Amino acid sequence: MHLKPQLLRSLALGAVMLGMAAPHSQAQTPDKKTAISLFGSGYQYKGNYGSYFWDWSNTNGGPGISFNRYLTSGLDLGLQFGYAELKGNQPTNAQNVFKTNVVHGNLAFKLKLNNGWALKEDAVIQPYLTIAPGLAYLSRESTYRGVTSDRNSTAFDLFGAAGINFRLSDGVGLFIQTGQHIPFGANIDGDLVRDENRIDDRYLQHSAGLTFAFGKMKDEDKDGVSDKKDKCPGTPAGVAVDPTGCPLDKDGDTVPDYQDKCPDEKGVVALEGCPDRDGDGVRDADDKCPDTPGKAELGGCPDADGDAVIDQNDKCPGTPAGVAVDASGCPLDKDADGVPDYQDRCPDRPGPASNKGCPEVKAETKKRLSEATKFINFEFNKAVLLPSSYPTLKDLAAVMAEYPDYTLSIAGHTDSKGADNYNLRLSDDRAASARTYMLSQAVPAERIVSHGFGETKPIADNATAAGQAQNRRVEFDLYLTGDPNAAEVKYGAAPTIAPEPVKAAPVKKAPAKKAPARKAPAKKAPAKRK
Structure with a gap:
């Protein structure tokens, strides 16, 4: 089977375009570790009859399949199988021809370059290198110098390749790769003259195919992002999330849309994501004075004197704290005497300010x-x-x-x-x-x-x-x-009244001898005082 050069070029170009068109897809992942790949290959012989490497007119096609297992972010392990029918003849002698069926199986160690060092693991374009030792079974039908030389043999096969995987969907990838098989000691073309190094005959394998990953990712909050990648585990059911598993936040104010009362305007957390440009704690939609800091109980408007009448309506700004005011912000004056109640000693009876708002004594x-x-x-x-x-x-x-x-x-x-x-x-x-x-x-x-x-x-x-x-x-x-x-x-202050003196108790004296009584002089009556 021969593949035309135009077909191979179209296949490679289509693979690149499909990969670029699928920015959110990935085949084998930490969540889906097992994968199967189906591919088609073009094989190009090189041996004693010459080299067909990169000669698309002498390319033989064949199918292939591989089974792969994710090990780490930088390494996959795979088992690859392929089949091809290699054909050719010696240009200098048309009688020397061969047709060899090749079946090869290789244990592939895939070294991924999207391991977080140069490219992220979930990058769209994922280059890799493969080294794959294995076995090749060859069934040859050939004629050498007019003598038929058919032979079946098995050889140790060393395969090395480079390729690129393109993410198509979560679990599907498209890849293209090119590598060389070296089946040690194999005689593909039937030429009996062999080199001592036992690598006379070899072949290139150019492949393109699809990889399908299997497995069920762990997603405890069921937001479609695996637990390993989920930076916001525990997201409520039904909430839309970004690729990291965090709730969407269109306006970037750190309040997720499902909790954001103003999802299209950048706001503050304390106001459930709504804006507050004057920073007074009242969301702009409810703020009657959105450009001037104010009080929540006054609709976000300022009240410099604290009388519960906003400044723009206050006809008496600067009223002392605690003073009762009317609707215009002016102190109450129940008796309408021009002296506000808080300064009026007689708030219920009119009087002049000179007498502290009290009626003057007639x-x-x-x-x-x-x-x-x-x-x-x-x-x-x-x-x-x-x-x-x-x-x-x-x-x-x-x-x-x-x-x-x-x-x-x-x-x-x-x-x-x-x-x-x-x-x-x-x-x-x-x-x-x-x-x-x-x-x-x-x-x-x-x-x-x-x-x-x-x-x-x-x-x-x-x-x-x-x-x-x-x-x-x-x-x-x-x-x-x-x-x-x-x-x-x-x-001035009234004088202090001194306490009355306490009379001392009379002292008892010893009885004395009575002297002859004398007539006491008569006393004058006291004068009238007050």
Whole structure:
């Protein structure tokens, strides 16, 4: 059987084109370790009658089969069988002709160059070298110098080849290779004159064929990528993966498409793969202010003063933290007096800012307070109110009801007669007595403060009886609750009352002899003091 040169060239070209058109295929793999190859070969003789190497007009064809086993990424082991009928004649003597049937079997060691050093194991083009010792059975029919010389023989055959495998699919490959057989001591052409080296006759074998790999790869997560190659084992069922077994990630944001809420836009892991260009933790699709960092609870918009009104709608930026505001971001002003509630001492009653947002005390009321001191009287030298004082104190209780945001200061004073501490105690008791009566008129205790100043703050000359009468007084002053005590603002802190001295127990003396009694001089009655 002769193969035309054009046919062999077309076969080789077709093999290359098929290999280039199959970028994701592979025949024998670590997962499919056993393979079978079917191929056709062209054989070219070289011997005593001449050399037909690379002479396509003198090529003899034949079929072949091989069985292969994957060992490592760089080595396969195979068993190859081939058949050919070699024919030829001696050019100088046409009577010397031969026809030899050759059956060869070889144990092939395939050295793969796609072992990760120069090319990846799953490369599309996979070059290799083969060394294959074996046996060749030759059945020759020949005529040499007019004498028939038929013979059957067996020879040790050494085969070496180089080839390229092209991946077509997962488990199918196409290969082309060329190698030389050296059957030691074989006489292919029947020429009886032999060389001493016993390699007179040899032949080339040019092959092209298909390799089919068998076996079931281990794929625990069933994503179509074997466990050995799977860089992302445990991928959920049904998830599309890349050739390494990892879930697809079209936008390259490290969030796989099956978990990516924005698979076509590069985003951040914390937002399930969605973009956040202002970096405020709110995905752009939900961010009302996508170019300005803001707060999640405000739709991603900023709120510099933290009043829960976004800056672009805030008519009062810079409001202090914690201050209640209205929808425009301005502090609340319930009484609409122009003083915001957080600065307003009287948020429920309008008043000027000069009085901290509280109603001012009317001039008429101030006059009532000033004149009230004239109508507060006590029993002589005591802190007991005279009934004539009650109407005035009741009137002051009404004033307190009219001004609920104020506190009343009651300050007691005396003239300079008597001991200082006695006067101080008396003034304090009288102020307290007035306070006690007002408490009985339903004025809250926390809104009345009383102090005694004794004789320390006279308003008239104590050298005269009229001056002393003016100095014996009880004063009433209103001041905003929380402000300093009005009396202390006028007079300073009230003096401290010293404790009364403890009287010593009388010392018992021995009875003495009675002296004649003498009449004691008469004592003067004490003068009236206050």
